[in-house]
Amino acid sequence: MDAEKNILEVQDLTINFHTYAGTVQAIRNVNFHLKKGETLAIVGESGSGKTVTTKTIMGLLANNAEVAKGTVKFHGKDILEMSEKELQAIRGRDIAEIFQDPMTSLDPTMRIGRQIAEPLMVHKGFSKSKAEKQALEMLKLVGITNAEERVNDYPHQFSGGMRQRIVIAIALVCYPEILIADEPTTALDVTIQAQILDLMKELQEKISTSIIFITHDLGVVASMADRVAVMYAGKIVEYGTVDEIFYNPQHPYTWGLLNSMPTLDTAKGQLEPIPGTPPDLLEPPVGDAFAARNPYAMKIDEEQEPPFFKVSDTHYAATWLLHPDAPAVEPPAEVVRRQKIYQERLSAGTINQGHIHSKGNTAFAGADDDDAIGE
Amino acid sequence: MVKYLARRIFYLILTMFLIASVTFFLMKLMPGTPLNNQAKLTASQIHTIYQQYGLDKPLWQQYVTYIVNAVQGNFGTSFQFSNQAVSYLIGSRIGPSAIIGAQGMILGVILGICTGSLSAIRKNTWVDGTANIISILGLSIPSFVFAILLQYYFGLKLQLFPVAGWGGFASTILPTIALAASPFATTSRFVRTEMVDVMGSDYIELARAKGLSRFGIVFHHALRNSLIPLVTVIGPLAVGIMTGSMVVENIFSIPGIGEQFVKSILVNDYPTIMGVTLLYSGLLCLVLLITDIVYGIIDPRIRLSGKGE
Numbered sequence: 003m004d005a006e007k008n009i010l011e012v013q014d015l016t017i018n019f020h021t022y023a024g025t026v027q028a029i030r031n032v033n034f035h036l037k038k039g040e041t042l043a044i045v046g047e048s049g050s051g052k053t054v055t056t057k058t059i060m061g062l063l064a065n066n067a068e069v070a071k072g073t074v075k076f077h078g079k080d081i082l083e084m085s086e087k088e089l090q091a092i093r094g095r096d097i098a099e100i101f102q103d104p105m106t107s108l109d110p111t112m113r114i115g116r117q118i119a120e121p122l123m124v125h126k127g128f129s130k131s132k133a134e135k136q137a138l139e140m141l142k143l144v145g146i147t148n149a150e151e152r153v154n155d156y157p158h159q160f161s162g163g164m165r166q167r168i169v170i171a172i173a174l175v176c177y178p179e180i181l182i183a184d185e186p187t188t189a190l191d192v193t194i195q196a197q198i199l200d201l202m203k204e205l206q207e208k209i210s211t212s213i214i215f216i217t218h219d220l221g222v223v224a225s226m227a228d229r230v231a232v233m234y235a236g237k238i239v240e241y242g243t244v245d246e247i248f249y250n251p252q253h254p255y256t257w258g259l260l261n262s263m264p265t266l267d268t269a270k271g272q273l274e275p276i277p278g279t280p281p282d283l284l285e286p287p288v289g290d291a292f293a294a295r296n297p298y299a300m301k302i303d304e305e306q307e308p309p310f311f312k313v314s315d316t317h318y319a320a321t322w323l324l325h326p327d328a329p330a331v332e333p334p335a336e337v338v339r340r341q342k343i344y345q346e347r348l349s350a351g352t353i354n355q356g357h358i359h360s361k362g363n364t365a366f367a368g369a370d371d372d373d374a375i376g377e
Numbered sequence: 378m379v380k381y382l383a384r385r386i387f388y389l390i391l392t393m394f395l396i397a398s399v400t401f402f403l404m405k406l407m408p409g410t411p412l413n414n415q416a417k418l419t420a421s422q423i424h425t426i427y428q429q430y431g432l433d434k435p436l437w438q439q440y441v442t443y444i445v446n447a448v449q450g451n452f453g454t455s456f457q458f459s460n461q462a463v464s465y466l467i468g469s470r471i472g473p474s475a476i477i478g479a480q481g482m483i484l485g486v487i488l489g490i491c492t493g494s495l496s497a498i499r500k501n502t503w504v505d506g507t508a509n510i511i512s513i514l515g516l517s518i519p520s521f522v523f524a525i526l527l528q529y530y531f532g533l534k535l536q537l538f539p540v541a542g543w544g545g546f547a548s549t550i551l552p553t554i555a556l557a558a559s560p561f562a563t564t565s566r567f568v569r570t571e572m573v574d575v576m577g578s579d580y581i582e583l584a585r586a587k588g589l590s591r592f593g594i595v596f597h598h599a600l601r602n603s604l605i606p607l608v609t610v611i612g613p614l615a616v617g618i619m620t621g622s623m624v625v626e627n628i629f630s631i632p633g634i635g636e637q638f639v640k641s642i643l644v645n646d647y648p649t650i651m652g653v654t655l656l657y658s659g660l661l662c663l664v665l666l667i668t669d670i671v672y673g674i675i676d677p678r679i680r681l682s683g684k685g686e
Contacts, residue, residue, distance in 0.1 A: 017449075060586055062582070062586065071514065090588045090589070090590055091588065092588070093585065093586055093587065093588035094586060094588030095588055096586035098586065098587075099583075099586045101579055101582065101583060101586075103579060105583070106578060106579040106580065107580055107583045108580055108583070109573070109580040109583075109584070109598050109602065110580070110602065110677070110678060111601050111602055111675075111677060112597070112598070112601075113607065120584075120587055120589065120597075121587045121588060124587065124588050124589055124593070125588060156677040156678070158677070158678045169583070172587065173586075278661075293496055371511040
């Protein structure tokens with residue numbers, strides 16, 4: 003790992019929320035990093051701590067949140083140590099965010115041109131007219147037709163997809179180094195989703211920003227991400243390149259996620275949900291948090307938390323199944339099918355540019371590490 | 378917009394007509410007569426006086442006469458002040474009422490906006506708590522109690538302001554404060570609720586994510602969005618000021634309309650009662666109409682649908 007290239011490094015992050023019911027351990031020892039220009043997807047179901055992670059990076063945690071441990075280093079400087087003033091200088095300029103629901107994230111009483119111009123006025127000291135001129139350019143860039151006329155419209159005069167384009171314009175207007183996209187397409191129609199994702203990819207290349215993409219939708223991940231981190235119950239349970247996570251998953255939770263995702267290839271008529279619900283983070287279970295829902299759980303899963311086992315230089319998974327002493331198990335048929343594709347493509351040497359990818363995957367460590375993959 | 382306005386004004390006139398009719402008949406149901414010393418008068422004297430004022434005619438005829446005259450702008454002459462036209466009477470008394478009413482409204486609403494936003498921004502702190510207590514007191518203490526307390530402490534004991542009467546700005550201060558209490562409390566509670574709502578909304582979160590300062594967020598995004606709905610309570614607040622003025626003007630002996638209204642009811646001065654009622658209801662209808670128009674101007678979402686009409 004090249005430390006210089008990591009613009010963001012999250013280490014041992016542990017966040018608790020103090021509520022009336024008790025202390026919720028929302029984030030437990032989370033580690034990840036983000037390189038320049040790459041897209042990192044954080045995947046997990048509701049309540050797994052994805053959004054809390056992004057709020058921490060933005061310095062926008064709720065008042066009842068307490069950072070118990072860890073650091074969030076942006077260019078080597080710990081965001082958690084910064085004053086509100088320093089944070090304000092970073093927010094919107096270096097780190098920007100796209101929210102989930104475009105219907106509610108725009109100020110209903112302010113013209114959209116002004117809303118896009120605001121970050122420029124705050125961070126670059128632009129005059130109102132200069133900022134609004136640039137806002138107009140941004141509006142064109144995100145594909146709003148008739149931008150000259152529409153720049154003076156109010157949010158309610160736009161459709162959901164258009165509004166999300168405006169939200170993206172606001173986030174990118176200062177050319178941030180990091181763009182956090184928290185479920186940016188969840189509230190949109192499926193047809194619009196693809197447009198927004200394409201737009202994000204296009205703009206990412208144009209202004210070379212890194213993206214942290216938060217989602218519960220694995221289908222979206224495949225087309226967007228370079229690397230994927232799978233979160234469960236406030237912890238990252240597996241991370242690797244998008245190919246590794248999709249075609250060589252190791253953690254039973256990742257298996258469950260892939261198994262419950264519809265694909266064109268699957269012959270099954272029915273999707274298989276993961277049984278049960280996530281654990282109560284007021285009192286997280288002692289061992290592997292997923293053990294209770296895991297059909298492959300062993301005795302040790304209930305007693306001791308699994309450490310990360312290395313699958314490749316870029317691929318790690320926290321499951322006891324990877325321990326040398328663990329018995330071999332047969333993953334779900336869908337996962338077996340994927341792993342077969344992985345082996346085929348591995349020998350064909352095409353694993354870097356998977357067919358699901360529209361552009362090159364830069365984050366994959368390279369062919370040298372291939373021997374380390376699999377068991 | 379013109380069509381909309383025309384329709385609203387038509388309804389306004391209709392409302393006024395209904396109010397005039399209902400008030401006319403209700404007023405006639407009140408016990409007593411306009412005569413001061415009825416016992417001392419003979420039947421023929423009473424009859425003469427009644428004839429003079431047209432009170433001997435059947436009720437429906439009096440009603441028709443009144444409406445016909447009122448439409449022509451003639452609201453009759455007062456019973457208690459001989460030969461004073463009601464319109465002249467009102468005209469000479471509307472000044473003081475308008476001054477303390479407007480002052481009370483402006484003071485109350487502005488103070489209420491400040492306190493309300495402050496307690497929303499400092500939610501669940503001592504600031505919020507104090508503001509809450511003050512607003513609840515303002516809502517629950519009747520205005521006559523508050524007015525008398527003001528009069529006693531600031532007028533009589535500390536002698537900072539005139540105890541009562543009319544003359545100069547100083548004499549308007551205590552009545553203004555007494556009138557402002559209720560709109561202040563209502564506005565403060567209203568703005569707080571709205572602002573807490575707005576501060577929790579996604580677009581405020583986005584404003585924070587843009588890197589705006591606390592002040593910038595409140596000033597550019599939160600305030601405008603929480604104040605727009607406030608326009609809807611301005612109407613009811615105006616009613617509060619009008620009814621409040623009757624009590625407050627009496628306590629501070631201000632020669633205003635409210636004071637006159639109470640007197641007129643006590644002596645069954647029918648034309649004055651009708652005149653003041655029509656004035657109050659007319660003002661209220663006007664306030665409501667203006668409120669709706671202003672709401673359309675400041676809220677872009679409504680402005681658009683107005684254009685489509």
